[in-house]
Amino acid sequence: MDLQVTTSGGAASALEESVVRAFGARLRGELLQAGDEGYEEARKVWNGMIDRRPALIACASSVADVINSVNFARENDLLVAVRGGGHNVAGTGTVDGGLLIDLSRMKGIKIDPERRTAHVEPGVTIGELDKKTQAFSLAVPLGVVSETGIAGLTLGGGLGWLRRKHGLSSDNLLSVDLVTPDGKFVSASEEVNQDLLWGIKGGGGNFGIVTCFEYGLHAVGPEVMFAFVFYPGEQAREILRSVNEYMAQAPDEVSPLAFLGRVPHDETFPEERQGEPFIAVAAMFAGEVEEGEKVLRPLRELAVPIVDFSATMPYVEAQKVLDEDYPAGGRYYWKSQNVNDLGDETIAYLIEHAEAAPSDHSTIDIWYQGGAMARVGASESAFGDRSAPILLGIEANWDEPRDDEANVEWARGVVASMRRFSSGGAYLNFPGFMEEGQRLMRDSYGENYGRLVELKDEYDPDNLFRLNQNIRPTADGSVEHPVTGGGAA
Ligand SMILES: Cc1cc2nc3c(=O)[nH]c(=O)nc-3n(C[C@H](O)[C@H](O)[C@H](O)COP(=O)(O)OP(=O)(O)OC[C@H]3O[C@@H](n4cnc5c(N)ncnc54)[C@H](O)[C@@H]3O)c2cc1C
Structure with missing residues (x-):
């Protein structure tokens, strides 16, 4: 029987059974379709808002x-x-009716401790890479939740606990191997195809499929000091002012995150505080433990804490501190906005918005930027301008489909209201459903957008790779390709 499929332009079409069978026979990995064992599991992505049914899932096990x-x-x-890791918040890692090229089984990692490099295949998660690099007390700067895939993270930039000391994940890319839309296998590094490496550092999966990421490694751990303190929400204003003062002289070893939210209904928190507003401050010290204890101490003494979870711990554990807050299959809608400062007016708005969140699981996250990540010039990689001292992550996190609209609207409203404090720029790994299309791309890439279009024209003029933070090639006309999914988008 013919297989019903969706074409690149979104039309319905059909593939003959023999054509599908011949494709399956050419693959070393499995080719799955609806009804096959493993299909239901393979089509799931982390965000429960996204429920799509690919016509075919090619479970790649090799470059071939x-x-x-x-x-x-x-x-x-x-x-x-x-x-890659299936964690894209917009759900770009799956498709209705099309072909899903699933790289999650490509998990090779090769560490060279002498040269301090790691060659990593695209199905690897942060936790898996950390485990291997930490065998040599080395690390790649990655994100703050260990189940996230390194592939999408790095292609979009990659913000984590080491960003002010060692930059974004993408800043640490030395080279990539990649399959281009015409099926060619190419490498990109400072020696060959430099323009492609430039585009991959933040330009998403627009130019091909990366089959190997080569990173530079840094000495970190094996033990690190990690501060993680919950304070009463009533003191959020004073605490954020104090963190501003702290950051004015903080060393690059400290890359804090502050969160505004509501205290979880969880026995690790005092019962009388559960459900009440909190402000939490978290930071790893990317250096010696003893020094970290001293340098992070002020962040633990900003007020009388509700709970102080700070401790010395293995780097791999510090990388997992937030994991349990993000269960797979929950409903998520995350937006972001660079802001110019955290003055009193900005702080007042943030507190008000956080308190108005419809879900107890939602937070507004304050990523303190600067340091090494800001020393990379805007034109040095596709990622673009890093001059904003603060990135706001607006995380709507909830459980029930009936609450989709209220939560999505809340996040959109916060972003709209915070724009007055911004000179522009959002982080494309926290993109909502990218419903703003090319406007979001232009705003995020700034002056690099034109160069990215040229690169897209050169490598993917037909926009084969369009379900991503899509740079539309010139020949693709004016059609927006929505990547949205789920009820409320
Ligand atoms: C719980 C959670 C925590 C997060 N924490 C952070 C954080 O701390 N810091 C941060 O910066 N971001 C963070 N993110 C955002 C994360 O970086 C993005 O969602 C990223 O896209 C996830 O990558 P993935 O490989 O898991 O996703 P996938 O959904 O597998 O892939 C995302 C997209 O990347 C492209 N892609 C993936 N692999 C390849 C490849 N090999 N070649 C070409 N294109 C490819 C595709 O377009 C794909 O749609 C977090 C996300 C989640 C869900």
Whole structure:
């Protein structure tokens, strides 16, 4: 029987059974379709808002599988999604009716402790890479939740506990291997295809499928000091002012996050505080433990804490501190906005918005930027301008489909209201559903947008890779390709 599929332009079409069978026979990994064992599991992504049914899932196990899959998609004009760790908040790692190229089984990691490099395949998660690098007390700067895939994280930038000391994940990329839309296998580094490496550092999956990321490694751990303190929400204003003062002279070893939210209904917190507003401050010290204890101490003495979870711990554990707050299958809608400062007016708005969140699980996150990540010039990589001292992450996190609209609207409202404090720029790994299309891309990439379009024209003029933070090629006309999914988008 023919297989019903969706074309790159979104039309319905059909593939003959023999064509599908021949494709499956060329793959070393499995080719799954509805009804096959493993299909339901393979089609799931982390965000429970996203529920899509690919016509085919190619579970790639090698570069050859990736090349075969790309060629098959192009030759049959299929709508393609690419999946690394499956954590993309907008759900770009899956597709209705198209071909999903699933890289999550490509988990090779090779560490060279002498040269301080790691070669990493695209199905690897943060926790898996940390475990391998920490065997040598080395680390790649990655994100703050260990289940996230390194692939999407790095292609979008990559903000974590080491960002002010060692930069974004993408700043630490030395080279990549990649399969281009015409099925060619190329490398990009400072020596070859420099323009492509420039574009991959923040430009998303626009130019091809990365089959190997080579990172530079840094000495971190094995033990680190980690501060994580919950304070009463009533004191949020004073605490944020104090963190501003602290950050004015903080060393690059400290890359804090502050969160505004409501205290979880969890026995680790005093019962009388549960459900009440909190402000939490968290930071790792990327250096010696004893020094970290001293340098982080002021962040633990900003007021009388509700709970202080700070401790010396293995780096791999510090990287997991936030994991349990983000269960797979929960409902998530995350937006972001750079802001110019955290003055009293900005703080007042943030507190008000956080208190108005419809869900107890939602938070407004304050990422303190600067340091090494800000010393990379805006034109040095596709990621663009890093001059804003603060990135706001607006995280709507909730459980029930009936609450979709209220939560999505809350996050959109916060972003709209905070724009007055911004010179522009959002972080494309926290993009909502990218419903603003090219406007969001232009705003986020700034002056790099034009160069990215040129690169897209060169490598992917037909926009084979469009379900991503999409840079529209010139030939693709004015059609927006929505990547939205889930009820409320
Ligand atoms: C719980 C959670 C915590 C997070 N924490 C952080 C954080 O601390 N810091 C931060 O910066 N971000 C963070 N993020 C955002 C995260 O960086 C993005 O969601 C990222 O897209 C996840 O990558 P992935 O590989 O898991 O996603 P996927 O959904 O698998 O992939 C995302 C997209 O990347 C592209 N892609 C993936 N692999 C490849 C490849 N090999 N070649 C070409 N294109 C590819 C595709 O377009 C794909 O749609 C977090 C997300 C979640 C869900």
